Amino acid sequence: MANTKAYAATSADSGLAAYAIDRRELRADDVAIEIDYCGVCHSDLHTVENDWGGSKYPVVPGHEIIGRVTAVGSGVTHYKEGDMVGVGCMVDSCRTCSACESGLEQYCLDGSTMTYGGFDRHDGSITHGGYSERIVVSERFVVRIPENLDPASAAPILCAGITTYSPLKHFNVGKGHKVGVLGMGGLGHMGVKIAKALGAEVTIFTRSEAKVAEAKKQGADHVIISTDPEQMKAAKGSFDYLLDTIPVAHDLNPYLNCLSYDGTHILVGLLTPIEPAVQAGLLVTKRRVIAGSLIGGMPETQEVLDFCAEHDITCDVEMLDIRHINEAYERMKKGDVKYRFVIDMKTLKD
Ligand code: NDP
Ligand code: ZN
Secondary structure: OOOEEEEEEOOOOOOEEEEEEOOOOOOOOEEEEEEEEEEEOHHHHHHHOOOOOOOOOOEOOOOOEEEEEEEEOOOOOOOOOOOEEEEOOEEEOOOOOHHHHOOOHHHOOOOOEEOOOOEOOOOOOEOOOOOEOEEEEEHHHOEEOOOOOOHHHHHHHHOHHHHHHHHHHHOOOOOOOEEEEEOOOHHHHHHHHHHHHOOOEEEEEEOOHHHHHHHHHOOOOEEEEOOOHHHHHHOOOOEEEEEEOOOOOOOOHHHHOOEEEEEEEEEOOOOOOOOOOOOHHHHHOOOOEEEEOOOOOHHHHHHHHHHHHHOOOOOOEEEEOHHHHHHHHHHHHOOOOOOEEEEEOHHHHO
16 A cells, blocks of 8 residues: 655665655554655665665665644644654654653664664554655654744754764763864764854864865864874864764774873764774773764754754755755765755655
8 A cells, every 4th residue: 555655775786766655544643744855864875775784675764854744643742733843763662761761762772763774663564764755653753843944954953963962962062172073974064063052162074175164164163184194193182072973984093092181082973893993092091982872862852953943053955856866875975965965855746
């Protein structure tokens, strides 16, 4: 009963193409959403191409979803038809463990259900994401989009925004801290804006001279060209935090060397083994820490939307016709996106 137009990958090398999926009838706590916009995250590409292993096909990616409520289940209390809402990276969790009870559903002890490529906890079907006309989601995993945010450029807050906001908040980053953001892509450029709004002094580490002027325009105080060993050496011991959004294995050692004593290197991008090996001496002699962080919980996802509305932060987006999604992925692989593709879902209906 395929009732919804979508775009899916059917194998790791198929690319994405039009594909029809089934969206369920509303359960009591469900919200049905007509999708207007969906951001294109590097995780979509990793999953389509099975970079992390375990992808379940067909994959309908997309976890930066914005749209309007078209119907609600009988038990829904927070949303009504017509509301502008968002769905991020999760659509369910056990809801009863200590992590869920603390609003940290992403760390659910039973494993949270991802927006795409997860298993629905009721019927075991594979979950499908936002490269589609509609989605049906339990209201606990829906957030409200503040009225003064432009919906298209707010979409990436649902993943790129929360993934950078959550660790910065967790580590209490603020005034007086020096923060380096590694990689100026979707996550990185949001990391700069959010860290600045939290009061930190922010440096972007990029491979690209061409991004220097834009990094400054987005609020970065300084830029370091990460491929220049002299610039990397000159930054020795300078930073309290590094927020690492680089999507592939890379040498952490030159970056660790840039941390002050007690500095923390926060991985959000790297989900494969760290290669080459980390020199333990770089950690031990300065009490440095390597940490990781996964998206953010539902209360914090609402918080970052409200924070962005208050500080007038949106994503720099390039609007995308879904029929050009495969070209967009190729550009993303080259780091050639300014700074997030957002699919206009009207193009799926044409
Ligand atoms: P983008 O492709 O938008 O940006 C990544 C940036 O990293 C690029 O723009 C580039 O910046 C830099 N980069 C890319 N390739 C290399 C390379 N080979 N060596 C060094 N630098 C490189 O990706 P996103 O921002 O969407 O995602 C970043 C990572 O974060 C992905 O791996 C994604 O899966 C992950 N992620 C993790 C989440 C979590 O919860 N932890 C949530 C969402 C995403 P520049 O050109 O400036 O060097
Ligand atoms: Zn993402």
